[in-house]
Amino acid sequence: MILPEISFWMLAAFTAVTSIFTVTTRNVVHSALGLAASLIGAAAIFILFGAEFVGLAQILIYVGAVVILFMFGIMLTGTAIRPVVDNDQRGMAALVAVAVFIVLAAGILSSYGHKKVNFDVAFPTVLIGRALFTKWVLPFEAVSILLLAALVGAIVLARRD
């Protein structure tokens, strides 16, 4: 039972460091790559907690599609060489972020400070798939309509006319 715990701490450290790097680096491309690393770390944590399908979907969709889309956005706007990075409210933003973290941490520690979690329940893909196509089939179809609408909307917004 010690091995998953060690893996978790390593992955948590990796994810935390890359998350902080993502929002503090002054290079836009580095920020997108930091996001990719952070999301891979989160996906590994998902798999560690038994959510194998969600972890793999996370790598496929976020790292494979979303980060590449960000890269396209950065490259096509030419901001990789002419960066516009931060505004002048960094200090205040850091203060707000720390305050948010303190409030969240206080809430977590007071509600779940003594509870333990194990890594013993797995959610195999067959289980998720069965639930998705029986009980959750209506939201599933709604999401497919949403994706179609987003596709059409993105084309309408971005086309040259």
Add this chain to the structure above:
Amino acid sequence: MPVAAPLLLSALMFSCGVYGVLARRHGVMLLIAVELMITAANVNLIVFSQLLRDQLGNIVALFIIAVTAAEVGIGIAIVMLLYRQRSTVAVDDLRLMKW
């Protein structure tokens, strides 16, 4: 393992996202920070799925991932439109909805 550890990691990621949204000027970097916040929410869902031995958290996390993909597509399209019309991606320069 204490369940507070992954929840605190999620809180840290969320705070990073809050900082990014507040401090960044670049439209794409703003979206990147929003992605961090959404992933923090997903970490919470997966951890509670394990804690409560219920697959609901997994299902909701999947839906969140799908909705995020739609959100990012529209977001990048808006940034591209912005760049084409105003030659800037700095969101601080946008003070009017219509001009």
